[in-house]
Amino acid sequence: MKDNFSAIPVFVAVVEKGSFSSAAEKLGMTKSGVSKRISVLEDSLGVRLFNRTTRSITLTEAGERFSDYARNSVVIANEGFAALHNLQNTPKGTLKINAPMTFTRLHIVPYIKEFLDSYPDVKVILSMDDRIVNIVEGGYDVGIRIGELEDSSLIAKKLADCKSVLCASPQYISKHGIPSKPEDLSNHNCIYYSLFQAGTEWTFYKDSKKLKIEPKGNFIVNNSDAILEALLNGLGICQMPTFIVAEHLKSNRLISIMDEYTLPKHAIYAVYPERKHLPEKVRVFIEFMHNKLGGGSGYWDK
Known part of the structure; x- marks a missing residue:
């Protein structure tokens, strides 16, 4: 079945180009490689898709019927690839955030309108919770954490000091x-x-x-x-x-009081599951909050 799916773009290329050699050139394959993939597909389906002569190839009745479905599947797949590319490279889609209550009320919520005005294709779902929840299990794109971070696979970006x-x-x-x-x-x-x-x-x-x-x-x-x-x-x-x-x-x-004593130093972080293939909606939110909060000393201490 897996070979069948991978052979569909090859089949469509042969139909569109009218020959194995032209399809091979389009796909960056050898002519024999294209011919073999079509033969394997025909054997798997149990039907002949092309009538072959030394000079030309034509679709059989089964090939004609199959070609409409195959072309549509390639079009839909390409649309899906384009949608993912657009989603990955443009700030859009739903951004799920988990963050502590008081800090979020004071220093994130006041900037939400500006963020959404800047990125109108993003929808924010904000979950405010003082308990530490699992970002991955909760399905969150990004979390705000204050204090010492537990060892985990999460990537952390410092947003500001926490004095x-x-x-x-x-x-x-x-x-x-x-x-x-x-x-x-x-x-x-x-x-x-x-x-x-x-x-x-x-x-x-x-x-x-x-x-x-x-x-x-x-x-x-x-x-x-x-x-x-x-x-x-x-x-x-x-x-x-x-x-x-x-x-x-x-x-x-x-x-x-007791200002001559120093208290432990902490920081405020944005945490997220992976750095590789980071969605643009997550990247721009973290960058936005980093700029707003100061990166070092928080604006509230200035």
Whole structure:
């Protein structure tokens, strides 16, 4: 059956050119090679497709009937190849994106209209989820990931740095004071993000030393927007990425504390399954977001 399909373009070329030699020239084959492929096809189908003489070939009745189907199949296949080529080389089609909720709401959704205006043949399906999902199994074209990346076959493109600060509201600080070292946090209400990839501990660096503490508090949640709301209401202290709290730090609604300690450095990445044959819709989206987010320090830190 496989040989039958591969022989169809050869059969169509012979029909269109009227001879084995002309078909061979068109296909870049030898005349004997073309003749052999037609003979194998005839043997497989159990019918003679051409009447052969020393000077010419003509289609048999079976060949005439088969030729219409064969030509249509070649036309349809060529249209399919052209469609794939167009899809691969032009930003178009459905782009499925998986990304974390708060970051996406703040720094991707505001640019979606501009992206779609720039690429009107692209349709975006955006799935916002703070859990890490499998890009391949979920059928996603691209994912946005923050923090340390797990070893995998995914290709990663850095979009921006992800800086974090320890912060609290002025109301909380005026009531409970300011911790000066990590050990002091045991006397404070530490709000904890339950999906924190680094584990259950907070890590601090100072003078080439690494210090770890396990935060204790009365509010653990799996959503950064909820943490921000609790921080602004004076509930406690939390490590927060600046892409969430930068504007609140600038307006003094939140205050960074223990600034002499450095928090782990992370980054924001676009991840996708393969670099080879990367669809144009994926390439332009990653490039678009890289330009918008800054590539290095995020625009929110500037």
